[in-house]
């Protein structure tokens with residue numbers, strides 16, 4: 001089994017509030033881990049720390065079997081987070097955004113990615129002109145274009161209809177090839193059930 005994402009001794013506190021301490025994660029290559037738990041249990045904080053967007057107080061992160069410093073360029077290249085706010089620039093089309101994330105010119109790949117999420121017809125539209133669910137589908141399509149070893153998603157089901165949740169589960173399953181892995185936070189039982197993946201409930205008495 002390929003190494004994917006391994007993290008040990010993770011600690012994060014906001015002043016007196018210890019969000020997690022000595023937390024361990026081990027997601028093998030090809031694996032998907034769903035973080036669940038009630039509001040405020042630390043799912044988003046954990047994803048932000050894994051993405052390098054918020055500093056850890058302690059802990060070691062390994063990607064593909066090698067230590068990865070969350071603030072390094074190497075980490076940025078290896079770890080792609082679609083967290084709360086996907087930054088859309090108002091003067092670029094939806095397809096322009098995905099083209100910028102591709103390693104080279106990739107119009108066919110961008111179209112295929114948007115098509116996989118059912119929004120191929122919206123590629124030339126401006127992000128502001130899309131519905132929330134359409135924008136969410138387009139943001140998720142970026143995961144098919146931007147290279148990564150670890151994909152982090154915070155409540156990716158937000159704004160999706162039931163068919164969109166099924167598409168998301170099937171796409172994530174296909175994206176988690178043996179050299180990559182996915183960690184998502186979710187409140188959607190439908191999504192987690194369809195992923196049929198490992199689950200870590202961060203609710204204090206269950207973690």
Ligand SMILES: Nc1ncnc2c1ncn2[C@@H]1O[C@H](COP(=O)(O)OP(=O)(O)OP(=O)(O)O)[C@@H](O)[C@H]1O
Nearest residue numbers: 014017019037038039040041042043044045046185
């Ligand atoms: N910037 C911050 N400063 C202080 N406390 C924070 C900060 N961000 C989050 N918290 C606190 O940390 C805890 C974990 O928050 P977090 O957003 O990670 O939870 P969550 O599990 O993602 O919640 P939800 O299911 O509501 O999205 C909460 O008690 C929250 O109030």
